[in-house]
Amino acid sequence: MMNTEVTFCGVTMKNPVTTASGTFGSGMEYTEFCDLNALGAVTTKGVAHVPWPGNDAPRVAETPSGMLNAIGLQNPGIDVFLERDLPFLQQFDTKIIVNVCGHTEEEYLAVVERLADTTADLLEINISCPNVKAGGISFGTDPKEVERITSAIKKKAAQPVVMKLSPNVTSIAEIARAAESGGADGISLINTITGMKIDVEKRKFALANRTGGLSGPAIHPVAVRMVYEAAQAVGIPILGMGGVLTARDAIELILAGATMVAVGTANFHHPEVTMNIIAGIRSYMEHHGIRDVKELIGAVS
């Protein structure tokens, strides 16, 4: 009997696969391609205390083995989320990770408080979006800020709190420790890496926002390295992500120390990809005689 179950921040998932925030909406658009019941969890698009319009278009640009995005966290706000998106997800036998975004501590707390008496299983706090600036600095790049905001959110949150970390830092270990010191139940990484693309024919920026977040297989080795470094630095569990396209990529992050893995940009490449990755993890386990997926967590030498 093969066991793919994992317990992440006290929440038991049927398998270690979820979706990366912003790549899967709230699942609705993918139901024609994926059985949401098959996912360990669905991670929602970031939700703020009020609707956010996001950035001007063009917001996306393809790059070799990846893409840049500068959506700017367009979202309908917590009211619509609670009326429409959360009830939709509740129909499925999967865990719900709600991604929370804000410009200020107060804005994050406003969303976290609204989620307190809901069926959300976990909160993922986005302190690392490269396309939204709070007072000129992302919360996620200063260890003191990370610890402070984590601790403030933990005081209000009813669910376990996962801090989503930025890779755009000198030491991911330091940031991971700051989240742990602030009381985070888990961390997720990596968010996108800041990049830029210029159309040389038009001599114009490819994105209206000029810079954007790089994602996709191009960043996978960076994700593996950072998940490994974070896993060495902290005792709290890790949700690993960054360029996962196949089951092997997912297993690589688990071996580096992730308990769960999120699939992001690959959903755009192949809408059914999460189903293939879940099946592929089982095949890998079967092939290697692994009875419990937990045996693989951090099992690299």
Place this chain on the structure above:
Amino acid sequence: MTETVGEILYNQEISAQIFELKIKVPDIASGARPGQFVSLYPEDKSRLLPRPISICDANDKTLRLVYRVAGLGTREFSGKKEGDSIRIVGPLGNGFPEAADHAGQKVVLFGGGIGIPPMRFAGEAYAAAGAQVTAVLGYRDRETFLSEEFTRFGEVMIATEDGSVGTKGNVLDAFRETQGEADLICACGPLPMLRALQQFSREKGIPCFLSLEEKMACALGACLGCVVKTVKEDAHSHVKNARVCKDGPVFSAEDIEF
């Protein structure tokens, strides 16, 4: 909406860098409506994102697409041969207004450049529904691909930038040479053309539906990568930014600001 693999039946260059592609893909073709599009995926794994391509024609089994080689992904498609396969998702988007609602009306279809192919599918549907169809097609030069096919649906007017065929100028110049009357306008083409038609239809009080193009990532409505500013709050995010792929690509001209 289906993700599947289609079989290439035909793929030929019909004008400079413009290719006609026929794909046997019954799951998608049988449900396609005029104004919808499909996502085609390059095989090269370094190019991850779908290429959204409008539907030029469809029957129960086959999709016909006419696309321009605009980059490395579409260049890969242009090398496909009969019998090759291609990964495809669709049909996507909303489509033009239901043809049956416009029986007996004067429907004017504007197409500019690579915006012409979807108007062919629309022209067939409106003509079949009993509308009086006029197609106003804008080209760069005398390579007026697909223009002959439109003669089956009604009157055809052509505008060329270099004046080699029809009116020298743009589609609106050509249309203004007539009485310029319409009960419904549908259009696809470059942004300046669509802006001009938005203004024209507003002045004349003619209902006008524009098919838009934007860079897409998922093309399914999930990522919010392709948006157009709207006059009223959009239904999804309530922020006056509608999704071109899901809420469109066809929008009422009076609903969008661009």
